[in-house]
Amino acid sequence: MSAARILLLRGGLSAEREVSLTSAAEVERALLGAGYEVTSLDPGWDVAETLPRALEGVDVVFNALHGKWGEDGNIQALLNFARVPYTHSGVMASSLAMDKPRSKLLFAAAGIPIVHDRPVTLAELRTGSDPLPRPYVIKPSHEGSSVGVKIVMPGSGPTDLSGLETYDSLMVEDYVPGRELTVSVLQARGQAPRALAVTELETDAAFYDYEAKYSAEAQTRHIVNPDSLPGDVQEALLRWSEAAHETLGCRGATRADFRYDPDSGRIAILEVNTQPGLTPLSLLPEQALATGMDFTTLVTWMVENAACDA
Template sequence: MGGPSAEREVSLSSGRECAQALRVAGYQVVEIILDADQGATLPARLADARADVVFNALHGKMGEDGRVQGLMDWLGVRYTHSGVLASALAMDKTRAKQVFRDAGLPVVESRIACAAEVRARHVMPAPYVVKPNDEGSSVGVYIVREDNNGPPQLSDDMPGHVMVEAYAPGRELTTAVLGDRALGVTEIITEGWYDYDAKYRAGGSRHVVPAAIPDEIAAACLDYAVRAHRALGCRGLSRTDFRWDDARGLAGLVLLETNTQPGMTPTSLAPEQAAQAGMDFPALCRWIVEDALCST
């Protein structure tokens, strides 16, 4: 847990909660906190731990983009969640969208653009969204609306090339997949949009599970999430996010992205859905570990 990404604090929170839940479930647990400058020491620390399974609670770059998965494959270590290819594909939003299109799943129009060009002019008609192509947790996201005075003035720490995608209006929905089973549909309600602060600040958002939506939309979310999980080649737990414009019915449902390492605290979205399905947090963590033991 930890790591060098912008989602370090989220990872530390997930890791501590999972470690405690796994102890409750009867496992012996060694916590490895990875600092930004400790990547070179990780192989030795994993070897010293002599673990049967590594529970990967890292988020963001290095932790869920295929790099740490490749290291553990090279070391011959069993680990939770998705493998190298699925992790790398899901983290690369452009490539993931192409996988979804090829699988017949609905996504919005998008393109990769030079950040300098995005600052200079509107590269697509407003409203649109600008974000890094390979970050999670709504890090570095800009929403450009029709009433904006001009193009977005991206911060200097944004990458040189960014994703620009059409804005999808509507309600925020999400579905977790455990193995080959979709757990349910949650609606996320916020005062504004579902940014980093809304995700992780106490009271920043409200989760309605199961979502109060028509059966047709709920069934589509479950179906699309499982198909996205399979199309990417995910393993274990994933979570797929949607926007739904309820004025357009099923045609208004679009898939935003799939997260191969969802937040893992008892009140995070995927564990909430597991609890609704009858699986408490220690049982969910146990399932993830046993799945990794059997799958890798």
């Protein structure tokens, strides 16, 4: 494409600010190396005033924001009004993916297996009564990167509910034992979504939490296309990831997270991420590389496939 001037959105207001800054630093290096002119904006509460000024003379916005305000349809809506193409999904898909209960309803309707869940209030949790049979998971209904997630196991003591008071909406869902698996999907403009690979995540933590995702000290092991994964399971994960991407109306890059219990054969989708991380420890760049697409090629592809909602 002829576009050369990129506005890189970085940082932002969410709990995932540090992840966004790390992703953006990697993206900026790659874009500059590819010959693009890059300017940046760290959007705050005054974004309605700062964004129009930052967009002057810009051809494409690279959205490296993560979490609330940057990944949930809000910034996408402003960019649609400006009619400047931006990377990743549009308003509706971004909003639905961030809303875990609603996205799971759509997945189930599309035949993608899900985990049973129900809404819960902090007041209910504070009574000490279990809202579901143990083991179960407590999580914010609208959050990413495993922020705020707590697992309640059989025989464990009182659940630490600290931090949950900051969320307007909470949910609980069944805990699925077994293996943590993830699949990245790319969709070029005018083409069908294409799943890249299956990665198994092995961590010494209780689950693939925020630290396991973004801290080098966590020593999480990424196994791309593991030989120990049955072929029919791998194929199901690839096809369901593409279906989930399409069901939500996503575009560009996404990543779908799953649990697989080899004892029962159960597979369940947990969520779709419309702004997959682009840090040195992130999964999308790793899976893209497994298909022969290096990091610079990946971010250039994202720029070339940037779009506004129709």
